[in-house]
Amino acid sequence: MLTVKTSAEAEKIISDTFGALRTETEEVSLPESAGRILAEDIVSTEDVPGFNRSTVDGYAVKAADTFGCSDSIPAILDFKGEVLMGVTPEFEIEKGQCAYVPTGGELPKGADAMVMLEFSEDYGDGTRALLKPSAPGQHVTFKGDDVKCGAGVLKAGTCLAARHIGVLAAMGYSSVRVYKKLRVAVLSTGDELVEVSEQPEGAQVRDINSYELCAALGTLGCECCNFGIVRDDLPLLESKVKEAVKNFDMVIVSGGSSVGVKDATFKVYDKLGEVLFHGIAIKPGKPTICADIDGKPCFGLPGHPLAAFYIFSLFVKPLVLTMGGAGREMVLRKRLPVTLSIPSNHGREECMGVKIVEKDGREYAEPVYTKSGLISTLSQIDGFIRISRDCEGIGGGEEVEVELF
Amino acid sequence: MLTVKTSAEAEKIISDTFGALRTETEEVSLPESAGRILAEDIVSTEDVPGFNRSTVDGYAVKAADTFGCSDSIPAILDFKGEVLMGVTPEFEIEKGQCAYVPTGGELPKGADAMVMLEFSEDYGDGTRALLKPSAPGQHVTFKGDDVKCGAGVLKAGTCLAARHIGVLAAMGYSSVRVYKKLRVAVLSTGDELVEVSEQPEGAQVRDINSYELCAALGTLGCECCNFGIVRDDLPLLESKVKEAVKNFDMVIVSGGSSVGVKDATFKVYDKLGEVLFHGIAIKPGKPTICADIDGKPCFGLPGHPLAAFYIFSLFVKPLVLTMGGAGREMVLRKRLPVTLSIPSNHGREECMGVKIVEKDGREYAEPVYTKSGLISTLSQIDGFIRISRDCEGIGGGEEVEVELF
Numbered sequence: 166m167l168t169v170k171t172s173a174e175a176e177k178i179i180s181d182t183f184g185a186l187r188t189e190t191e192e193v194s195l196p197e198s199a200g201r202i203l204a205e206d207i208v209s210t211e212d213v214p215g216f217n218r219s220t221v222d223g224y225a226v227k228a229a230d231t232f233g234c235s236d237s238i239p240a241i242l243d244f245k246g247e248v249l250m251g252v253t254p255e256f257e258i259e260k261g262q263c264a265y266v267p268t269g270g271e272l273p274k275g276a277d278a279m280v281m282l283e284f285s286e287d288y289g290d291g292t293r294a295l296l297k298p299s300a301p302g303q304h305v306t307f308k309g310d311d312v313k314c315g316a317g318v319l320k321a322g323t324c325l326a327a328r329h330i331g332v333l334a335a336m337g338y339s340s341v342r343v344y345k346k347l348r349v350a351v352l353s354t355g356d357e358l359v360e361v362s363e364q365p366e367g368a369q370v371r372d373i374n375s376y377e378l379c380a381a382l383g384t385l386g387c388e389c390c391n392f393g394i395v396r397d398d399l400p401l402l403e404s405k406v407k408e409a410v411k412n413f414d415m416v417i418v419s420g421g422s423s424v425g426v427k428d429a430t431f432k433v434y435d436k437l438g439e440v441l442f443h444g445i446a447i448k449p450g451k452p453t454i455c456a457d458i459d460g461k462p463c464f465g466l467p468g469h470p471l472a473a474f475y476i477f478s479l480f481v482k483p484l485v486l487t488m489g490g491a492g493r494e495m496v497l498r499k500r501l502p503v504t505l506s507i508p509s510n511h512g513r514e515e516c517m518g519v520k521i522v523e524k525d526g527r528e529y530a531e532p533v534y535t536k537s538g539l540i541s542t543l544s545q546i547d548g549f550i551r552i553s554r555d556c557e558g559i560g561g562g563e564e565v566e567v568e569l570f
Numbered sequence: 571m572l573t574v575k576t577s578a579e580a581e582k583i584i585s586d587t588f589g590a591l592r593t594e595t596e597e598v599s600l601p602e603s604a605g606r607i608l609a610e611d612i613v614s615t616e617d618v619p620g621f622n623r624s625t626v627d628g629y630a631v632k633a634a635d636t637f638g639c640s641d642s643i644p645a646i647l648d649f650k651g652e653v654l655m656g657v658t659p660e661f662e663i664e665k666g667q668c669a670y671v672p673t674g675g676e677l678p679k680g681a682d683a684m685v686m687l688e689f690s691e692d693y694g695d696g697t698r699a700l701l702k703p704s705a706p707g708q709h710v711t712f713k714g715d716d717v718k719c720g721a722g723v724l725k726a727g728t729c730l731a732a733r734h735i736g737v738l739a740a741m742g743y744s745s746v747r748v749y750k751k752l753r754v755a756v757l758s759t760g761d762e763l764v765e766v767s768e769q770p771e772g773a774q775v776r777d778i779n780s781y782e783l784c785a786a787l788g789t790l791g792c793e794c795c796n797f798g799i800v801r802d803d804l805p806l807l808e809s810k811v812k813e814a815v816k817n818f819d820m821v822i823v824s825g826g827s828s829v830g831v832k833d834a835t836f837k838v839y840d841k842l843g844e845v846l847f848h849g850i851a852i853k854p855g856k857p858t859i860c861a862d863i864d865g866k867p868c869f870g871l872p873g874h875p876l877a878a879f880y881i882f883s884l885f886v887k888p889l890v891l892t893m894g895g896a897g898r899e900m901v902l903r904k905r906l907p908v909t910l911s912i913p914s915n916h917g918r919e920e921c922m923g924v925k926i927v928e929k930d931g932r933e934y935a936e937p938v939y940t941k942s943g944l945i946s947t948l949s950q951i952d953g954f955i956r957i958s959r960d961c962e963g964i965g966g967g968e969e970v971e972v973e974l975f
Contacts, residue, residue, distance in 0.1 A: 311945055327786035339765075368621050377736030474736065499904060540736060
């Protein structure tokens, strides 16, 4: 007989059993890498920039030639020439000389600083008057200032966003090694379920979970296969789960996990593998199953869409991220004061949906009280807070940690 | 002569000129709608749930029959039968009767409350003993409790996340009307640029911006065409921009916008349409252009990748969101205390990159000081703060608004 676990115990069982699993890796082109999880540490194989670069439009000088100059006593320097973008100047700056360099252009040898164009005058006689002194290194990015050859730049596990792609482009990575997308099979069980496109009759309801879960998994970068509705028929469910386990990295069945008359998911998981736990002491979503079938994580989520979504966020999502090579820091959290006090939850851990509201330019978390598990709640809330078993209530204005969907 | 604008003026010009533009709309299937922007208000055409539904496994009763019962004085009720999932019971509950209903099952007519299974005993004689009273409506979601027919559920402009897709599925939307993806053309100009896959020689640098901007636009749900590198050649740039304006909703050229010798983007935009502003008083990223060519927004961003990214985030991204039908609330912000004090910026608005760090379970924004515009900064920062022109410095511990990338 499996007893109900606390959420900490359930988390530990999941992470002890499956925490070391990772998807394989693959090489993808740079544009395709957006949103993927980096599978290798990135070390620069060259200096960036590869040359001494001006950060302004102006004159490259030996800084010492400008010391002490001003509007009234300009430094008069011989104009040696103009540097073109992308072209290494063939001349050198010697004492008493200057050269025009555009923003991003290379400083000629001998120059160690820039004077901005607006602090110069062209006397028309082959010289330039500089009206402001420049210190060595001023307005210059030296070779390797940005990234030194051999420096570590990005760590494996980084979820590649636009800015990282910019960095990879700078270092010449036209392709990059990432974790393969986690492949997840999603099934909905229940004799009461009909397709979204169908009109439910009497006590029927539409299959919400498979759409909701596939969308959530897609957002996390998974490839999903929606097996759709499977009737509460043990041999049928068994064959579908077998097929899913064989072809996917993870299986999620929603519905059929309540300890009721049918409890089909438990029976099938128990027959095909080892059920690690059945039931978590958390509200909503107690009837949650986790099983190990052929080394693959298989979950049974509550049939109720709101409960399924909370349980997915709390227990499945962290494993999805880990298996896909990412860290838990990908879960977005905000620490916000609550607008209303929340009473004690009487010794049972609870998830409460919250809406983020703005008052006087500050954000607050507003608890959304609803009857148990209304699906429309999902259209109103931005995330949820976890209220621990021992919590004796949260006062209005107290800060809570909101996990954003 | 166009004078440099403040960022507020630039924002107003952009929103006055292009703020009313929207992409067209299209119908997509529910699974394809994830991440898309809803183009219609969603009103429920039916009651959800469509029947009186139990939220527990237990017995459907007339609540009045249970009033006053307890462990010692149970209410003894005749067992009328069992309700199956998805099936409307054909019998009715009368005074003194009860029926078994699983979680999610329909209450028989006449019943108005549920008693949980754990508070019942089966005497084996065709009766059930109920040990706890139930109030009318307890553990029941009545027809329409979740969503009433005719109720507004989702607003046009919602970015459809998993939870919204759950709500749409519940209401039978197997497809939904969304805004078409904004189509954006991205060009990089500069004679110094080489392809990412090439080894830069001398003063050359790789084209970073087109990859970075396309990735950023992709994250915002746009369809991008990367025109790649265009040499600083006026007729060539002109023909590329013409082609881009003709086929896309928005054009972004990076590089070539500095008021220097070449200033190619300005010349081309000025020839083909109306330049609305050239230069924003903000650091980094002053050389920013916005033009109206045939009614389409065309931007010129600084060539420097970090500056280009800030300017994109501040001025282009809000318009991208608006044109795609979404609201600015899609820009993720966090209000956090800074770890270090930030000195005055001497009368010029400034963007400063920050890293989000955690100390004692709280998040802080840590300013990342770097030499002007190092690309590697992008791998270290999570977002940026705007320091206004008049700011006289920010004290350590003071709260700032961080815009996340």
